[in-house]
Amino acid sequence: MRTTALVALHVFRDSVRDKVLYSIVAFAVVLMGVSYLIGQLTAGEDLKIIKDLGLAAMSLMGLFIAVFIGIGLIAREIDRRSIYAVLAKPVRRHELLLGKYLGLVGTLFVNLSVMALAYYVVLAYIGTTLSPAALKAAPAPPTDPRLMLAVLMIALELSLVTAVALFWSTFSSSALLSAGFTVALYIAGQFGADLKNFEHVVESPAAGIVGRALYYVLPNFAAFDIKTEVVHALPLPAGYLAMTALYAIVYIAALLVASVMIFARRDFK
């Protein structure tokens, strides 16, 4: 446990200093600022657009962090052989793997917090520029606390993406390939609902079964997207949020167990 925590702390220290990370966070903040300008172009809808764009920016930039730095955790470490010295220390392979995962998730959460703070600052500023009538007409106040639910869902989604990235890295020998697989799975996972209904739109029953099987096997990233509900102040059942969180936890746990099992027997040629 102590070893895992030490590894996590080291990963956090190493990755928060990554220049790529700074540029991603800076880009997200700039994007949120720009969304203000875009909002100006569409009268009446600006607050909703800014809220939506801000959450999308957070999600996209978080994905970049999870994939590019997440892949570096294991794949690049094997590529560059920096893992050799660590594994010769009194560190069990699963401790290293879990420490790496927790360290990156920690980095992700810190960055999401920075982005969320910038997001609320932009929204609060916009709130001061709106007329009382416009504020009254908006479905939710500018700094709606419910936006944090969407941020939380993004955090869970990215934790799952990180687990996927880690999983690929445990047996792929190329960092680029791992990144490619992770992004491919992320995109496929956005079509969860379509896969579920695949059997209703195709005539072949076999294709329908394959679609449904894929729906159950692939991580359903679409489930974490509650941007529309939050931005338009639509009802969100607590049960849905709880089930989605549980889904993420179970899926992450399964991926980590599989990763640990593969990693335990891996030869570092």
Next chain:
Amino acid sequence: MHAIRTEGLTKHYSVGFWRSRPYVALDKLTLEVARGEVFGFLGPNGAGKTTTLKLLMQLIFPTSGRAWILDRPAGDVAMRRRIGYLPENPTFYDNVSAEELLGYFASLFGYRGAERARRVAGLLDEVGLGAERRMQLRKYSKGMIQRVGLAQALINDPEVVFLDEPMSGLDPIGRRDVRDIILRLRDRGATVFFSSHILGDAEAMCSRVGIVAGGTLVASGALAEMVPFRIRGWDLVLAGVMADAAAALSARGAAATLIGDGRYHVVLPATASSEDAVALAKAANAELVSINPVRDTLEDFFLAHVQKSAGRTFD
């Protein structure tokens, strides 16, 4: 009690994509290294040196055979508290400093607070990186990274140290420093197992060597037993040799080659003695600049074995 012991250690890889065939990286390596020894594991590139070290560190798993370090199985995590390892051409993390990296590794061994700081500072001074301790590793040169690698291998004051090509990437001063560190480790009773294809390093430090070629151990033993060190002749450099004296040198059985400006490189046969060499210089009325015995070196031995194992001769 052995520091290191292997029994029939074998590693096969499968190569090829469609029709994979086995590639023997290491074949039935049986080896024993006593405590307190400096053991040189020698061989050309691709001989199986790194494979052996990786098997001992459990970075790869053997196809068959077993290995023990300090009489514990190679996979024993508790045993790793007592060993150190420098991988070949090591790389570490770009965004941390040498001080942070060593601090991290020290904490994995349970060092904390002031004791950890003291160990890290002491080791960085020992490997000559005291001034650059707070610089991020991305700015380090290859030689500096190699020094960091050596420091991290020693962070836990190990009883057995494994060094994979420790001299690689180092300038002459760096090589001397590493040699001094290895000899200091030996003096305080540690066992050092290092791989190298540079034979001079082994000659200067090893009490015993093992020679591996083509995945097989072709010879092992004490250096003095393996290399007879018989004198095959003498290498002399003479200065101020007159032209007529040079002709006289050849007449006395010496092969003289003009270096220039009255300086001659002279080779005397094994039958001559060092006194004969001095007498020769005196007779030629020349200054004896240097005199060196020509011996069989580890290199000769190494080459002979590698050629034998490859089943070819170089006539």
